[in-house]
Amino acid sequence: MELQSDFGERTINELLLMFRSRQINLEPGFQRQSVWSQVDRRRLIQSVISNYPIPSIFLYRRHVKGRLVYDVIDGKQRLETLFMFVGAGRFKRDAYLLTVQGDTDSAANRQRRAEILRGLLYSLFERKDAKRTFSSEQRRIIWNKDEKKICVRCKKKLRWDDFTADHILAYAKGGSTEVTNAQLLCRRCNSKKGAR
Numbered sequence: 524m525e526l527q528s529d530f531g532e533r534t535i536n537e538l539l540l541m542f543r544s545r546q547i548n549l550e551p552g553f554q555r556q557s558v559w560s561q562v563d564r565r566r567l568i569q570s571v572i573s574n575y576p577i578p579s580i581f582l583y584r585r586h587v588k589g590r591l592v593y594d595v596i597d598g599k600q601r602l603e604t605l606f607m608f609v610g611a612g613r614f615k616r617d618a619y620l621l622t623v624q625g626d627t628d629s630a631a632n633r634q635r636r637a638e639i640l641r642g643l644l645y646s647l648f649e650r651k652d653a654k655r656t657f658s659s660e661q662r663r664i665i666w667n668k669d670e671k672k673i674c675v676r677c678k679k680k681l682r683w684d685d686f687t688a689d690h691i692l693a694y695a696k697g698g699s700t701e702v703t704n705a706q707l708l709c710r711r712c713n714s715k716k717g718a719r
């Protein structure tokens with residue numbers, strides 16, 4: 524049998540979907556039993572969030588009773604860390620929380636930060652459609668990560684049900700629809716801005 528190889532990019536969401544539909548085998552017989560420390564896991568998540576490149580993952584594709592299964596040849600710890608981070612499958616929420624917690628944080632703070640980070644992770648690896656409006660998931664992240672929650676123009680205190688997510692660099696000028704290019708505006712200021 525000839526061994527064929529192909530190279531491609533997968534988003535974390537795609538890998539997650541494959542894992543959830545039981546297509547990824549993290550435990551092929553030949554895997555080493557090495558386990559990453561929490562520090563290793565934290566570093567990987569930080570790299571993802573900072574948009575740093577991540578080393579390639581090698582999978583071996585085979586057919587099992589008409590289904591595709593991918594054995595993880597290299598990248599088990601990386602994949603596990605990502606699945607842990609989003610609390611997928613058998614990876615418990617607790618295990619994942621450990622990867623982002625600081626010792627001095629309250630549980631509520633950890634929880635909140637974990638949600639923000641998880642949202643960031645998703646949004647970074649969503650397919651980058653040329654979309655103009657922020658998704659509801661992005662809006663949630665933009666809202667959560669903003670400390671002041673006031674309109675950047677008129678400084679009015681905003682509420683969850685009346686804020687708008689505005690492009691810092693306008694979409695029309697090439698600004699991306701990503702949480703890093705978003706600011707909070709009240710409806711009034713947003714419509715005034717749009718009218719210019």
Ligand SMILES: [Zn+2]
Pocket residue numbers: 674675676677678679708709710711712713
């Ligand atoms: Zn305003």
